[in-house]
Amino acid sequence: MSVPLNYALALAAVLFVTGLAGVILRRNILIIFMSIELMLNATNLNLVAFSRYFGNVNGQIFVFFVLVVAAAEAAVGLAIIVSLVRHYKDSLNGDEFNLLKG
């Protein structure tokens, strides 16, 4: 095959860890949300790489559904952020939203 599987998996691992670091380390909720999208895309790359490796199109179908879920998640998540910032606390720092804190 043209591109070795290892290369795609290594790139996906690096992108996933980058996204995870963004979620853990950043304070801005918008950037945390973008890091989640980054992690979703890393898994997409893995699925496509394995789909090519095994010559099976099912991996690409899974990517299609991941895209659907990512789109719905982005719409609902950003609506939650807009609603929170407008009505609860005028801040983008994720630590300041502690509505569920016991």
Place this chain on the structure above:
Amino acid sequence: MNAPTAVFIVLAAVAVVSSLNVILRRNPVHSAIFLALTILCLAGEFVLLNAEFIAATEVIVYAGAIIVLFLFTMMLLDIRGGMRTRQFQNQFGLAAPIAVLLVALLGAAVGAINISGLPAAALSTLQAAQLGSVQNLGQELYSNFLLPFELASLVLTVGLIGAIGLAGHGAEDREEQVRIEEALEFDTKVRAKEGGHLEPEEELVPAGGHHA
């Protein structure tokens, strides 16, 4: 090294650098632009891995819809307040060992994949080119994956309704609700009077008229 692998490595380098920019930039607008660049690089990788339709969908959905949604959100909110404060959490001491462990684990897993006895499918160039074609994916989606495909549209509809329901409720809506309730109360009084149940001397003013 063949040409596709070289292109893959160049795109991978751009993707890694721009993804680091996504999580390190102070301004979320810059982060969103770098996220778009990462997505475009990934779409290029998908083309190299014979997933042309997925590559096109990725560009349309991510670069075209999700990132634009992010930018619209930033337009609605005041992002300058978030840019003036500190950007990072104080958990580097905890995050660093976990990150090293995770990188070691993923590296071991990626390194071990060749000796795991899973043979690559021997595809001819033509078969590989047809793997991610619209025809191939469409046949699969509308036969074996028909129910999940229809459920996906349901998920999108629910997401749409949820987004409107969450972002649409505001102070203006509550005022509107009060006005509707006043109007309904007034309406009941008028109907009661027509029915002869209202005292003749009682005035017909809206219930909330004194503070309108």
